[in-house]
Amino acid sequence: MHSKGQTGGPPSIVEVARAAGVSTATAGRVLGGYGQASAASRKKVEEAAQRLGYRPNGLARSLIQGSTETIGVIVTDVGNSFFAQAVRGIADVVRAGGFEILLANTDSDPEAEQRAIQVMWEKRVDGLIIAPEGPDSAGRLRTLVDGGLPVVLLDRPLPALPQVDQVLVNNTACARRAVDHLIRLGHRRIAVVSEASRDFSRLLDPSVDGDGERPSAARLAGYLSALQRAGIRPDPDLVVQAPYDRAAAERATARLLRRNPSVTALFCTDNILTSGALAAVQRSGRACPEEISLVGFDDQEWTTLVRPQLTVVRQPHRELGAAAAKQLLARVQAQREGGGPADDEAVHLRLQAKLVRRASTAPAPASGA
Amino acid sequence: MHSKGQTGGPPSIVEVARAAGVSTATAGRVLGGYGQASAASRKKVEEAAQRLGYRPNGLARSLIQGSTETIGVIVTDVGNSFFAQAVRGIADVVRAGGFEILLANTDSDPEAEQRAIQVMWEKRVDGLIIAPEGPDSAGRLRTLVDGGLPVVLLDRPLPALPQVDQVLVNNTACARRAVDHLIRLGHRRIAVVSEASRDFSRLLDPSVDGDGERPSAARLAGYLSALQRAGIRPDPDLVVQAPYDRAAAERATARLLRRNPSVTALFCTDNILTSGALAAVQRSGRACPEEISLVGFDDQEWTTLVRPQLTVVRQPHRELGAAAAKQLLARVQAQREGGGPADDEAVHLRLQAKLVRRASTAPAPASGA
DNA sequence: GTCCGTACTGAGAACCTTCTCACCCGTTAA
DNA sequence: TTAACGGGTGAGAAGGTTCTCAGTACGGAC
Numbered sequence: 001m002h003s004k005g006q007t008g009g010p011p012s013i014v015e016v017a018r019a020a021g022v023s024t025a026t027a028g029r030v031l032g033g034y035g036q037a038s039a040a041s042r043k044k045v046e047e048a049a050q051r052l053g054y055r056p057n058g059l060a061r062s063l064i065q066g067s068t069e070t071i072g073v074i075v076t077d078v079g080n081s082f083f084a085q086a087v088r089g090i091a092d093v094v095r096a097g098g099f100e101i102l103l104a105n106t107d108s109d110p111e112a113e114q115r116a117i118q119v120m121w122e123k124r125v126d127g128l129i130i131a132p133e134g135p136d137s138a139g140r141l142r143t144l145v146d147g148g149l150p151v152v153l154l155d156r157p158l159p160a161l162p163q164v165d166q167v168l169v170n171n172t173a174c175a176r177r178a179v180d181h182l183i184r185l186g187h188r189r190i191a192v193v194s195e196a197s198r199d200f201s202r203l204l205d206p207s208v209d210g211d212g213e214r215p216s217a218a219r220l221a222g223y224l225s226a227l228q229r230a231g232i233r234p235d236p237d238l239v240v241q242a243p244y245d246r247a248a249a250e251r252a253t254a255r256l257l258r259r260n261p262s263v264t265a266l267f268c269t270d271n272i273l274t275s276g277a278l279a280a281v282q283r284s285g286r287a288c289p290e291e292i293s294l295v296g297f298d299d300q301e302w303t304t305l306v307r308p309q310l311t312v313v314r315q316p317h318r319e320l321g322a323a324a325a326k327q328l329l330a331r332v333q334a335q336r337e338g339g340g341p342a343d344d345e346a347v348h349l350r351l352q353a354k355l356v357r358r359a360s361t362a363p364a365p366a367s368g369a
Numbered sequence: 370m371h372s373k374g375q376t377g378g379p380p381s382i383v384e385v386a387r388a389a390g391v392s393t394a395t396a397g398r399v400l401g402g403y404g405q406a407s408a409a410s411r412k413k414v415e416e417a418a419q420r421l422g423y424r425p426n427g428l429a430r431s432l433i434q435g436s437t438e439t440i441g442v443i444v445t446d447v448g449n450s451f452f453a454q455a456v457r458g459i460a461d462v463v464r465a466g467g468f469e470i471l472l473a474n475t476d477s478d479p480e481a482e483q484r485a486i487q488v489m490w491e492k493r494v495d496g497l498i499i500a501p502e503g504p505d506s507a508g509r510l511r512t513l514v515d516g517g518l519p520v521v522l523l524d525r526p527l528p529a530l531p532q533v534d535q536v537l538v539n540n541t542a543c544a545r546r547a548v549d550h551l552i553r554l555g556h557r558r559i560a561v562v563s564e565a566s567r568d569f570s571r572l573l574d575p576s577v578d579g580d581g582e583r584p585s586a587a588r589l590a591g592y593l594s595a596l597q598r599a600g601i602r603p604d605p606d607l608v609v610q611a612p613y614d615r616a617a618a619e620r621a622t623a624r625l626l627r628r629n630p631s632v633t634a635l636f637c638t639d640n641i642l643t644s645g646a647l648a649a650v651q652r653s654g655r656a657c658p659e660e661i662s663l664v665g666f667d668d669q670e671w672t673t674l675v676r677p678q679l680t681v682v683r684q685p686h687r688e689l690g691a692a693a694a695k696q697l698l699a700r701v702q703a704q705r706e707g708g709g710p711a712d713d714e715a716v717h718l719r720l721q722a723k724l725v726r727r728a729s730t731a732p733a734p735a736s737g738a
Numbered sequence: 739g740t741c742c743g744t745a746c747t748g749a750g751a752a753c754c755t756t757c758t759c760a761c762c763c764g765t766t767a768a
Numbered sequence: 769t770t771a772a773c774g775g776g777t778g779a780g781a782a783g784g785t786t787c788t789c790a791g792t793a794c795g796g797a798c
Contacts, residue, residue: 302671
């Protein structure tokens with residue numbers, strides 16, 4: 001509803017200046033709040049701007065200032081509650097710092113990730129938070145990183161890019177603790193529900209640093225490590241490798257339970273897999289926790305609504321996102337003040353996930369011993 | 370890693386042109402893919418671009434072309450699974466159309482919303498999908514709408530802006546059906562768990578169009594309408610008005626159950642409230658569904674994991690987002706082709722939520738009759 | 739030999755803001 | 769009286785791209 005200039009679009013600063021009877025420089029000083037301007041011209045310009053419905057064009061401003069006040073966020077799926085919460089955490093921090101969020105999902109598709117990275121780069125985000133799809137993501141990110149763009153890895157490490165900041169969870173340790181909890185309860189035949197991968201044999205090597213792996217592998221490593229420390233030989237048959245999908249996890253877990261009646265405990269490595277595994281246990285007819293114990297991953301609200309209430313590993317989703325955002329903003333700030341790309345050491349943050357003991361874990365049934 | 374020009378930043382098209390020994394115009398034609406260029410210069414430019422690590426600057430491009438290929442998405446909280454799914458739906462459609470997403474949360478705070486809208490406007494998004502915070506949002510949006518920016522309302526109507534497209538759910542109808550289901554099962558003392566508002570008495574008026582209201586009020590209207598049609602006088606004591614928060618919903622529902630032992634059924638108007646109410650029922654010691662029936666809202670994955678499995682109203686979250694995005698993109702396209710702001714009639718889309726009958730609803734206990 | 743169309747090229751304006759620089763003018767210090 | 773200074777101002781470049789326009793070279797038609 002603004003009375004338009006000669007172009008059809010919203011009024012620019014030159015039209016405001018013309019209407020106010022001052023130069024564009026003065027109008028810019030008033031509206032951009034950066035130079036000096038007399039009270040008189042200030043008033044004239046502000047009135048004109050008000051009258052025309054002027055809004056500064058952020059594109060032009062960003063172009064000249066070299067910063068967009070926007071950070072890119074690339075996750076696999078915002079629909080997944082884990083990432084939804086993490087993004088929320090990011091949003092809060094970033095917003096407080098005056099930045100906006102450009103969001104993209106990859107569905108773990110390398111091409112989609114490639115495209116997302118490229119778009120972020122072209123749109124000149126001031127920083128990037130990414131949950132990389134896999135090891136190959138390193139190559140896709142290298143150009144950006146070398147170009148000096150602040151990047152923070154979220155939830156997943158990238159050993160090929162050690163100079164990049166990362167915010168992770170102590171996956172291996174908390175998985176180990178969860179399985180350890182089951183072992184202390186007397187369980188020996190403990191199965192794990194995991195996202196499909198080919199890492200099993202490699203992870204058996206105790207010298208492999210589980211926390212250098214992607215979360216699902218890191219948790220699998222923690223599981224294996226706990227068994228080995230307790231002198232229990234890991235049984236490949238007890239490692240459920242399901243596609244990342246609730247229904248698939250349910251089917252895979254059901255098959256496991258059918259084929260391995262000796263299993264008395266189940267450790268799930270992820271929120272999606274937890275719900276699938278629980279569904280399978282419920283349908284199997286085995287009593288939980290009397291006949292089979294279950295440890296879930298991610299303390300979602302519903303884990304206290306099911307019966308028995310679920311023992312889970314609680315990840316601080318939101319804090320994870322918030323920490324990543326804080327780290328990123330710190331880098332962006334440092335870069336602005338310092339000028340060049342900071343050559344500080346990379347910050348590798350590791351938040352603590354905790355085991356929350358509830359009713360779904362109980363001593364192993366005596367008959368099995 | 371690119372050999373830089375005289376400025377410190379990433380190489381621009383002029384540096385590529387210089388390196389290739391052609392004019393910026395020709396380099397632009399090759400890299401932007403818009404004009405004609407000989408095979409020879411094409412090759413020279415592409416090699417130079419490759420060598421320097423050139424990436425086009427989207428800001429400059431957007432500035433001159435007048436479009437950012439970005440759409441704004443404003444919701445109250447991406448952390449809420451409803452919006453997380455909706456945003457996912459938006460993202461998929463929008464991405465397929467070659468657009469990106471600028472995301473903002475408002476937490477139902479008018480100021481945050483105002484700020485988000487302003488930022489979207491300044492960043493020159495090509496369109497906006499917003500779940501408005503409340504009736505006052507209309508005023509905040511008016512400038513944008515009048516300025517010709519395509520806007521689609523998500524999940525919440527704005528009667529003051531009838532010319533704006535909206536994508537909603539048939540809240541009143543499906544709530545009515547849910548309560549009707551309870552009535553047919555013989556329930557008479559049916560309580561509703563709702564987000565706090567002052568709408569109760571107004572909604573009693575049958576002439577009020579429930580679907581012009583925000584979802585929580587619309588569902589409350591459906592509840593009241595179902596009761597009235599069945600000749601049951603709505604009892605204000607049975608309307609739980611909780612702050613929008615799971616713990617608060619749980620406390621409020623617990624209080625209701627304590628004070629009104631005659632209540633035999635509960636209708637929840639939202640996913641958060643459903644989980645709170647279920648927790649309250651579980652702690653109350655009343656058997657579900659034998660002593661008390663429960664209808665939840667939103668078919669989250671866990672509603673089949675609890676016992677009894679929940680009867681719920683299933684909303685198509687993702688489709689809601691997808692439909693909004695499709696509508697928005699259509700507007701953006703039309704605007705580009707038609708030139709001016711299209712004066713078509715507003716599209717008011719209403720997706721169908723459905724009642725999914727499961728085990729948490731059963732005939733009312735005989736003793737109560 | 740002239741004319742025209744086609745394929746290609748480069749100069750330079752445009753998009754909208756920020757920011758440097760030079761300038762004006764009144765005031766104060768020397 | 770002059771010099772220095774300060775607030776205030778406008779002209780114009782910069783930022784990186786797209787796009788118009790004029791212009792070159794060349795082939796073929798007359």
